[in-house]
Amino acid sequence: MDPLVVGRVRSDAVFAALERKRNGLSWRLTIATLAVYFGLLSLAFFAPHLLATPVFGVISLGILLGLLVIASAVVFAALYVWRANTQFDAMAASVRRNLRWPS
Secondary structure, three states, X not given: OOHHXXXXXXXXXXXXXXXXXXXXXXXXXXXXXXXXXXXHHHHHHHOHHHHOOEEEOOEEHHHHHHHHHHHHHHHXXXXXXXXXXXXXXXXXXXXXXXOOOOO
16 A cells, blocks of 8 residues: 555544544453453353353353353444444545545
């Protein structure tokens, strides 16, 4: 890519805000996902008897928490997609409009 184009994009204030917001959200969701995942793994390592507790007949607490891990990943992905479609796409379009090269 042309270094002149990269320099113009990097110096744009809207692009800097977009990059900061997107990276911030990505890191927060990554940390939340890892916390949920390693939380379940910690329970399995330190308190396996707790995960074996029956909740609904043959369904144990471990199965429910495993499903919660999967559901949280889906929710976190949906949250990112929603923010990308509503906020990040509009900011990216603004950057493209602001950096049009003269013909």
